[in-house]
Amino acid sequence: xxxxxxxxxENEIVTLVLQGDVDTKTAPELLEVLTTLKLKELSELKxxxxxxxxxxxxxxxxxxxxxQKMNHDSIVSVVNPNDEIKDVIIKTGLSNALSFINT
Amino acid sequence: MENTTNNxxxxxxxxxxxxxxxxxxxxxxxxxxxxxxxxxxKKSYGLxxxxxxxxxxxxxxxxCKEGVIIKISSQKDITTECKAVFDLVIADNGIHFDPEFxxxxxxxxxxxxxxxxxxxxxxxxxxxxxxxxxxxxKDLFNIYTLSVYMDKTEEIS
Numbered sequence: 001x002x003x004x005x006x007x008x009x010e011n012e013i014v015t016l017v018l019q020g021d022v023d024t025k026t027a028p029e030l031l032e033v034l035t036t037l038k039l040k041e042l043s044e045l046k047x048x049x050x051x052x053x054x055x056x057x058x059x060x061x062x063x064x065x066x067x068q069k070m071n072h073d074s075i076v077s078v079v080n081p082n083d084e085i086k087d088v089i090i091k092t093g094l095s096n097a098l099s100f101i102n103t
Numbered sequence: 104m105e106n107t108t109n110n111x112x113x114x115x116x117x118x119x120x121x122x123x124x125x126x127x128x129x130x131x132x133x134x135x136x137x138x139x140x141x142x143x144x145k146k147s148y149g150l151x152x153x154x155x156x157x158x159x160x161x162x163x164x165x166x167c168k169e170g171v172i173i174k175i176s177s178q179k180d181i182t183t184e185c186k187a188v189f190d191l192v193i194a195d196n197g198i199h200f201d202p203e204f205x206x207x208x209x210x211x212x213x214x215x216x217x218x219x220x221x222x223x224x225x226x227x228x229x230x231x232x233x234x235x236x237x238x239x240x241k242d243l244f245n246i247y248t249l250s251v252y253m254d255k256t257e258e259i260s
Contacts, residue, residue: 001130092227
């Protein structure tokens, strides 16, 4: 399984559109993209998961990494996650730090 | 491949090296078996998630070690008469590692993200994504059994 990541940069808001699975093999690619962003300067980071079927803890760690690198009042939004991914984010308590957006 | 052991009917099995080179092959097996035998999408996803975490741990600890193998089998548990049970059994002869599932604590949702420790998240997901998780160390193999309870009307054949 592969992961493709498309970056939409709108000044202080960056959207990463993911397609594929985010697992042990592919999460490093997401992490690599995240490290290229100026996370401190963003007001919001949107992670679009509409085309993602599966996300393991390796993917969740990448989201936590991004949130920890951003300013305290900045937002990490998870856009259109499937029910299973949303359940895992809630179950792990990360929903307190991440926002859900359904479009 | 179909065998019957004392308590389990083996439905399918794969043996490989615990290596990232084998990752796609191992995960394809997990995906195929969970989709084939579990109709409940949430349970199917949970079992795949748990298996992914276990396989990832095994590869991280044992990759490149000579002679180490990983065996994964899908099984029908025929010991439980009151319910149908589907098992994924993951075994490796790498370093002895007891995850101590019984002593794992849930992550505290009140901990601030800046203070959150990521270690242990994977094992928490293993435990919480299946109906039952067992670990034993036998004949130099770590053996993880990840189980989901099926609807009584579902037949694992």
